[in-house]
Amino acid sequence: MQGWIARVFTSFIDIPDKIATSVYFSGCSVRCKNCHNKEIWEKESGTLTRDDELIEKIKNNRLSEYVVFLGGEPTDQLDFLVHMCKRVKNEVQKPVAIYTGREFEVLPDELLDNLFMVVCGPYREDLYQEGWPASSNQRVFKKRGNIWKN
Numbered sequence: 001m002q003g004w005i006a007r008v009f010t011s012f013i014d015i016p017d018k019i020a021t022s023v024y025f026s027g028c029s030v031r032c033k034n035c036h037n038k039e040i041w042e043k044e045s046g047t048l049t050r051d052d053e054l055i056e057k058i059k060n061n062r063l064s065e066y067v068v069f070l071g072g073e074p075t076d077q078l079d080f081l082v083h084m085c086k087r088v089k090n091e092v093q094k095p096v097a098i099y100t101g102r103e104f105e106v107l108p109d110e111l112l113d114n115l116f117m118v119v120c121g122p123y124r125e126d127l128y129q130e131g132w133p134a135s136s137n138q139r140v141f142k143k144r145g146n147i148w149k150n
């Protein structure tokens with residue numbers, strides 16, 4: 001299976017105070033005003049990447065404790081996103097989070113089942129805030145046991 005990926009790197013901010021491998025999907029249909037990642041709005045701005053190649057990159061980042069899928073809009077490539085979340089959870093055995101411009105309530109169970117955290121909602125420049133997340137309308141959901149809480 002293949003998906004469009006813009007970049008993969010080590011992050012110290014996507015899960016605050018933790019080391020994560022952050023995988024940026026290219027392509028975004030949400031199109032928030034004054035988005036900071038406009039350069040990856042088109043899928044073709046990234047590289048069509050095989051799942052095995054991405055898993056190897058994630059495995060090779062031995063520093064990271066977590067994996068984050070963001071973008072771009074990762075749910076625009078929902079089948080690939082779900083597939084990758086399952087593989088990371090089962091093969092790499094690290095907790096997985098996503099950032100999405102969509103709301104939590106529209107995310108399918110087959111995705112949520114493989115995540116421990118979701119940062120959701122579009123970026124709103126008029127609601128910009130210092131700190132995390134970037135705008136105050138965005139919500140953070142964390143799974144405790146099998147229950148999601150925000």
Ligand code: SF4
Nearest residue numbers: 028031032035072101
């Ligand atoms: S969802 Fe993310 S990448 Fe897409 S426009 Fe909004 S802030 Fe930018």
